[in-house]
Amino acid sequence: MSLLKQTTYQSFTETTAKELALALNLFSDNPELSCKEIGDGNLNLVFHIVDEKNGKGVIIKQALPYAKVVGESWPLTLKRAKIEADALKIFGSIAPNYVPEVYYTNDVLAVTVMEDLSHLLIARKGFIKGETYPLLSQHLGEYLARTLFFTSDYGLSPSVKKEQVQQFINPELCKITEDLIFTDPFYDAETNEFEAGLRAAVEDLWKDGELKFHVNVLKKSFLTEAEVLLHGDLHTGSIFADNSATKVIDPEFAFYGPAGFDIGQVFANLLFQVIVNEQNQALFIKHLETVWNVFEDQFTHLWNTENKENLAQSSAFLHYNLAKFFEDALGFAGCELIRRTIGLAHVADLDSIVEEQTRLAAKRKSLELGGILIKQRKEIKDLGAFIGTVKGVL
Template sequence: MSHLKQTHYAPLTEAVAIELALSLNFFTENAVLSCKEIGDGNLNLVFHIVDEQGSKGLIIKQALPYAKVVGESWPLTLKRAKIEADALKTFGQLAPDYVPTIYFTDDVLAVTVMEDLSHLLIARTGFINGETYPLISKHLGEYLAKTLFYTSDYGLGPSAKKEQVQMFINPELCKITEDLIFTDPYFDADTNYFEDGLLSDVEALWQDDELRFQVNLLKRSFLTEAEVLLHGDLHTGSVFASNSETKVIDPEFAFYGPAGFDIGQVFANLLFQVIVNTKNQERFVHHIETVWNVFKDEFTHLWNTENKEILAKTDKFLSYTLAKFFEDSLGFAGCELIRRTIGLAHVTDLDSIEDEKTRLAAKRKTLELGKILIKQRKEIINCAAFISKVKEVL
């Protein structure tokens, strides 16, 4: 970008972020801009820039070369910013209603400039504050169906898919997932964090050989099954929402993997609310059912109308595919429940419970449900059986 002073990577300041925003001709030439760094994640700077005299705004996101949660001792590639930008563009073409508009990207600065979503709230925060977002599960079901179908061999065609797989090789961020979701919670790793009151529960989990075997099978799937382009980190902190809108953000973990991973992340992060939000428990159960039912119906429609594999257009093969996705999603949901309870990166849904006895009880339910979903995923053959298992734990 010749009209910017920075031609090499350096973390943006608020002043330089404003300079970048002005250079894009998004605002009027004499606009008075204000800028605030609002990033609360672990990996990035996020600047919110608004025209103080108007209503226009935009977001500038810049990848940091390390994980903020640990510091500069945990270096990370800046290439993830390009992967995230490319994923947002890809998903935006496939499901434009549910992805922010991208205005500009710069690979050297590791910057993405995108639509201002400040009129929405992070879904996890909203849920904790008592919001229930009546349309979020329908929207996420549609988002999942379109992004997972159209990036598969069946929606994209094998040759085009293989080319896209190359674009989204993402070893460094996949390594974070492989360690923090599929490895570290299952032994006494330094990255684990949990209250002393959970020690006996965690030690029992570490000694559960069948659980560790099943987690290894799920990890093998994550490592080897390049079925679809995944968001890769689709929790409720990666979703902006209101009562009428849903936008999926932050796909920097995007790569080609098993379709059930994204679905399972959505399931698990709704399950946190099922466990902790007794007032709206049934509504969140309904959200989970809606995600799956809308996904299944929309994916089925796309399979039957857009399938590029002639011999795959059969009800039997569709049923087999959906059954595999569902089984995988339960196992991956179980892994997410466990790692968010005792691993490095927790969720506020659980940790914000002030009463220790109540908080520990919720976390025990989370661990128990996680183990059930991992070990019994083959026997839980439909959504009704899934919800029944959930209710047994509550």
């Protein structure tokens, strides 16, 4: 039976991935296809297929019914593949310059076939290698402004917004976020992983009742505020880039939530480079500033020109929303800094530091800054205060 007519799920191999590419007629006549499984994440298979005759390539991504990091004892819904594909299509229609093109999707096989981005590099890997990606922060500011505005109540009609909220109900993957970002790092959970040299700082964090109160407030926002369609996992490992292009991938955690969450994820993952990259510290601080400044400018323009809610077309209400987004982003960034330091899923920005004391010092700064951003997010009123807070920890 042709894979295009398959009625039951089967996990792909390099052979079946090539079969699908051929069945979709994505290449020239009689292509010479090579295929390599390149996935390095925990939830999916990713195949890079290239026609050796002309170098044209595609990516085939398939969701697995379990988490690779744990195995079949951690089952996962295959519905996330449809959520990811639908999110890519919506984000691609809103911000086409910053999202890979989708060629084909199959809900039964949990497969998405999309544009080959192998000429670009995962931004986190590039940063660690010394790349600085001068346009990345401008592109991310524009991506955030467009996706967060055009999926909100102010960029959509009420009926379409509510239909999309329903379409992107994503309980299984949201539960992963709820646990790994907002719960487990703040008590002695089995999923936590950290070095012995951090034990004292971590135990102080676990004892901090004020911190845990504020994390609960942020978690409540994540659970209850369906403001916009979020990417849901917008770290530098979900961004391909070079010096002129930026592409956002992997929105399988997409759902309707608070706008500040995606912004905060971007903030935090740039902050890791601010913390560890002394040579380019000023440059990454500039990246932080540019993300917010471009986002604020672009969102303001869209608010004033594309707003579908007549009563909302006031500068006071716009500034209220922007202030809320900024405050939320700081808090969510703080949670991301902490969970990536002591939780289940770390970042190479920190873990790849070879010298132990240097690595531990960077991780302590990440924990300290995370706690400050969570607890003082209401007092940090603007970008200048944010940058000043960051510099105070460095």
